[in-house]
Amino acid sequence: MTWIPWNTQLRELAKQCQYLEALTLYRQMLRCGSYPNAFSFPFALKSSASLPLPFSGQQLHCQVIKSGCSQEPFVLTSLISMYCKFSSLGNARKVFDENPISNQLTVCYNALISGYALNSRVFDVIALFCRMREMGVSVNSVTMLGLVPVFSGPGYISVGMCFHCCCVKLGLNLDFSVANCLVTMYVKCAAIEFGRNLFDEMPKKGLITWNAMISGYAQNGLAADVLELYRKMETAGVCPDAVTFVGVLSSCANLGAVSVGHEVEQRIESSRLGLNPFLNNALINMYARCGNLVKARAIFDGMPVKSVVSWTAIIGGYGMHGYGEIAVELFDEMIKSGIQPDGAAFVSVLCACSHAGLTEKGLEYFSEMKMKHRLQPGPEHYSCVVDLLGRAGRLNEALELIKSMQVKPDGAVWGALLGACKIHRNVEMAELAFERVIEFEPTNIGYYVLLSNIYSEAENLEGVLKVRVMMRERKLKKDPGFSYVEYKGKVHLFLAGDRSHPQKKEIYRMVDELEALVKKLAGCKDNEERRNKEALLGMGVHSEKLAIVFGLLNSEPGTEIVVIKNLRMCEDCHLFFKGVSKIVTRQLVVRDATRFHHFRDGHCSCKDYW
DNA sequence: CTAGGGTTAG
Numbered sequence: 350m351t352w353i354p355w356n357t358q359l360r361e362l363a364k365q366c367q368y369l370e371a372l373t374l375y376r377q378m379l380r381c382g383s384y385p386n387a388f389s390f391p392f393a394l395k396s397s398a399s400l401p402l403p404f405s406g407q408q409l410h411c412q413v414i415k416s417g418c419s420q421e422p423f424v425l426t427s428l429i430s431m432y433c434k435f436s437s438l439g440n441a442r443k444v445f446d447e448n449p450i451s452n453q454l455t456v457c458y459n460a461l462i463s464g465y466a467l468n469s470r471v472f473d474v475i476a477l478f479c480r481m482r483e484m485g486v487s488v489n490s491v492t493m494l495g496l497v498p499v500f501s502g503p504g505y506i507s508v509g510m511c512f513h514c515c516c517v518k519l520g521l522n523l524d525f526s527v528a529n530c531l532v533t534m535y536v537k538c539a540a541i542e543f544g545r546n547l548f549d550e551m552p553k554k555g556l557i558t559w560n561a562m563i564s565g566y567a568q569n570g571l572a573a574d575v576l577e578l579y580r581k582m583e584t585a586g587v588c589p590d591a592v593t594f595v596g597v598l599s600s601c602a603n604l605g606a607v608s609v610g611h612e613v614e615q616r617i618e619s620s621r622l623g624l625n626p627f628l629n630n631a632l633i634n635m636y637a638r639c640g641n642l643v644k645a646r647a648i649f650d651g652m653p654v655k656s657v658v659s660w661t662a663i664i665g666g667y668g669m670h671g672y673g674e675i676a677v678e679l680f681d682e683m684i685k686s687g688i689q690p691d692g693a694a695f696v697s698v699l700c701a702c703s704h705a706g707l708t709e710k711g712l713e714y715f716s717e718m719k720m721k722h723r724l725q726p727g728p729e730h731y732s733c734v735v736d737l738l739g740r741a742g743r744l745n746e747a748l749e750l751i752k753s754m755q756v757k758p759d760g761a762v763w764g765a766l767l768g769a770c771k772i773h774r775n776v777e778m779a780e781l782a783f784e785r786v787i788e789f790e791p792t793n794i795g796y797y798v799l800l801s802n803i804y805s806e807a808e809n810l811e812g813v814l815k816v817r818v819m820m821r822e823r824k825l826k827k828d829p830g831f832s833y834v835e836y837k838g839k840v841h842l843f844l845a846g847d848r849s850h851p852q853k854k855e856i857y858r859m860v861d862e863l864e865a866l867v868k869k870l871a872g873c874k875d876n877e878e879r880r881n882k883e884a885l886l887g888m889g890v891h892s893e894k895l896a897i898v899f900g901l902l903n904s905e906p907g908t909e910i911v912v913i914k915n916l917r918m919c920e921d922c923h924l925f926f927k928g929v930s931k932i933v934t935r936q937l938v939v940r941d942a943t944r945f946h947h948f949r950d951g952h953c954s955c956k957d958y959w
Numbered sequence: 960c961t962a963g964g965g966t967t968a969g
Contacts, residue, residue, distance in 0.1 A: 356960060388960050395962085426962045459963040466964095494964035530965050557966050564966065592967045599968070630968045661969050693969050 355383055359392045368396035372405065387418040391427035398434040406431045410444075420448060426456045433464025438473075455486055463495025474499050475508070488515075490524045497530040501537035509534050510543075523550065529557050536565025559587055563596040572600035576609060589616070591625045598631035602638040610635045630658045637666020657688050665697035673705020680714075692724055699733035708741040725755070732761040739769020744778055760789030767796060771803050776812070779803045794825050852899065859898045 355378045362371035375393045378385065385393065390413050397406040410428060413419050419428075425448055432441035441464050444451075451457035458481045465473040474496055481488060493516055500509035513531055516522040522531070528551050535544035548554070548562045559582045566574040579597050582589065589597075594613055601610035614632060622628055629652050636645035649655065649663045660683040667676040680698040683690065690698075695718050702711030715734050718724050731754055738747040747766055751758055763786035770779035783800045790796065797820050804812030850856060 360960060391962060392960095423962055430963065456963050461963095463964060489963090491963050496964095498965065526965055533966060560966050567968095590967095595968055602969095625967095627968050634969065656968090658969055665969070691969095697969075 356386075356388045356392075359389060363392040363395050366399070368399045371396040372400070372402075385412065385416060387421040387424050390416075390418065390424045394424075394427040394431045398431040403435040403437070406435060420450055422450065422454050422456060425451055426454070426460050429457060429460040429464065433460060433467065436468055438464060438468060438470070452484055453486060455481075455489055455492065458486060459489075459491045459495055462492060466495050466499035469499065471499055471505070488519060488521075490521050490527045493521055493524075493527045494530055497527070497534050501534045503538055506535075506538040506540050509538060513547075522547075523552060525551075525553055525555065525558075529555075529561055532558065533561045533565070536561065536569065539569055541565060541569055541571065554585070554587070556587055556590060556593075559585075560590070560592045560596070563593055567596035567599050570603065572603040575600035576604070576606065591617075591622045591628050594622070595627050595631045598628075598635045602631075602635040607635075607639045607641065610639065626652065626654065626656060626659070630656070630662055633659060633662040633666070637662055638669065640670060642666055642670060642672070655686075655688070657683075657691055657694055660688060660690075661694045661697050664694070664701060668697055668701025668704055671704060673701045673707050676701030676705070677707060677710055690718075690722060690724075692727060692730070695724065695726075696729050696733060699730060699737065703733055703737035703740055706740065708737055708743075711737045728754075728756055728759040728762055731756075731758065732765045735762055736765040736769065739766055740772060742773050744769055744773060744775055748778065748781075758785075760786050760793070763789070764796060767799055771799055771806075774803070774806060776803060776807050776809065791823065792825060794820070797825065850895070850899065852902065855902055856895060856898050859902060860895070 355374070359371055359374055359378075362368075362374060371392060375385065375389065375396075378389070390409065394406065394409050397409055409431075413424055413428065418424050425444065428444045429441045429451075432438070432444065441461055445457060445461050458477060462474055462477050462481075465477065478488075478492070478496060481492070493512070497509070497512060499505075500512065509531075513522065513534075516524075516527055516531065521527045528547060532544045532548050532551075535541070535547065544562065544565055548558065551558060559578070563575055563578050563582070566572075566578065575596055579589070579593070582593070594617055597613055598610055601607070601613065610632075617628060617632075629648055632648050633645045636642070636648065645663060645666050649659060652659055660679065664676045664679050664683070667673070667679065676698060680690070680694070680701075683694070695714065698714055699711055702708070702714065711734065715726070715730065718726060718730070731750065735747045735750060738744070738750065744766070747769060751762055751766065754762075763782050767779055767782040767786055770776070770782060779800060783796060786796050787793070797816050801813050801816040804810075804816065848857075
């Protein structure tokens with residue numbers, strides 16, 4: 350029997366990713382007495398590399414040597430690639446060096462460069478690329494595809510740009526796949542603008558192109574841009590896939606755009622992608638963050654295999670909405686089911702504890718994290734624990750904790766302490782925390798406002814003035830925070846004092862009515878109650894107020910509208926929240942991380958979760 | 960009988 354039918358079949362199987370079948374066929378071929386040749390080995394090697402079978406890969410290497418075709422370019426490249434897939438870079442390099450012909454073959458360089466890149470060996474990648482150029486070996490787009498992704502990190506932007514220039518010189522910059530890689534590289538370096546420019550330049554955009562840009566926006570927190578691009582993608586007639594949806598859903602979670610999220614979910618269901626764990630995690634996250642815990646839980650419960658990410662999303666959801674006990678129960682259940690928690694899982698459970706006032710439980714987790722799970726707490730964990738202690742009034746312990754930190758504290762850690770000082774009216778420690786926090790975030794206006802409020806509560810007029818002067822000296826303008834309200838699938842965005850909305854006339858008339866109402870209520874005795882009202886309906890035309898009024902004007906009786914106030918400070922509750930306000934017509938329920946505020950028929954009540 | 964490559968969640 351000749352080798353042609355064997356090789357043809359082998360190639361077909363490898364092409365269809367039926368690697369196990371391909372290897373079986375290869376063995377059968379040997380048993381039948383047919384000798385493999387330079388057109389058999391590549392497919393056998395590829396199959397072995399695609400299965401976790403390094404041993405069979407090495408066996409194949411021996412057979413290659415015996416058969417005397419190790420100088421065949423096709424075989425050499427496959428050998429290098431096989432070793433790279435098993436991360437045996439030493440062996441890959443040996444194959445490259447021991448066969449001098451590799452030095453002149455673009456494909457061999459390509460295989461080895463991508464191997465180094467996959468193992469993050471940045472310097473080896475660059476060194477080999479330079480050698481390639483010195484040897485006069487031509488660089489093609491596959492070289493760039495293997496090479497560019499290694500610079501996808503915040504520190505590599507400049508060297509990444511050098512390679513972009515190199516691509517331009519070689520005329521590869523607009524090569525479809527290379528451009529995809531470059532866009533991805535830029536967005537992962539947080540150089541979104543560069544990525545977008547290249548994206549816009551690309552004459553042809555494919556699914557991967559759109560996904561790269563959408564995921565890039567999503568990872569850099571530019572949720573509004575994600576939704577915009579998603580719409581453009583639909584207009585362009587490109588059919589989204591699971592990767593697209595993951596990016597879009599995470600942005601829905603950030604924006605609170607439930608109805609877009611819902612629409613995406615329906616599209617997922619109709620495209621039968623529902624079994625993808627990535628998508629399920631993104632859906633849980635979206636529903637949990639948007640306040641629909643029932644739905645989030647249903648998806649979570651329906652997942653056959655739950656990863657630590659799934660658990661973290663649902664635990665964070667319960668914690669965020671004040672159900673600390675459930676969050677804690679779930680966390681324990683997760684451990685019992687044998688899932689190892691990671692740093693992010695601890696952030697979610699620690700946050701849940703601090704929001705629910707489960708101080709002791711939270712401290713217990715924090716110590717378990719270090720002792721039992723051998724995880725080094727980062728600043729994000731410390732800020733949770735400082736918040737935990739701070740809310741419980743244990744300010745000195747919180748301060749001691751910060752002082753004892755192994756890692757360098759960041760702004761959030763001191764900010765948590767400052768927030769705690771606001772609740773417990775500790776002016777002295779607030780001054781200390783403020784001094785530290787503005788070292789990290791000197792332009793974060795919120796902290797100045799917080800300190801000013803602490804002074805004003807303590808009736809320290811001098812302090813209030815001091816903060817004002819400081820703000821003026823540093824040319825800090827009032828936070829141009831904006832709020833969103835999602836209505837009939839569209840996100841309406843408002844800036845403070847915004848007059849650009851088509852319904853501005855009606856909105857401002859109602860604002861006036863509400864302000865008149867507040868003035869009438871200003872005489873009421875309960876200080877806290879008045880503060881609450883003033884916080885939301887008080888003086889000035891806050892973005893949030895415009896969004897709320899828009900919601901009140903447009904909602905049908907009994908429907909709910911969700912207002913997202915973006916990083917606004919709740920005057921009553923001391924900290925900055927990306928809060929969610931729910932409006933039921935003529936009744937306003939504002940919820941932040943710790944409390945519900947009800948406004949009804951001119952009355953207000955403020956109720957803690959716990 | 961034509962190798963080498965890219966996008967994915969908290």
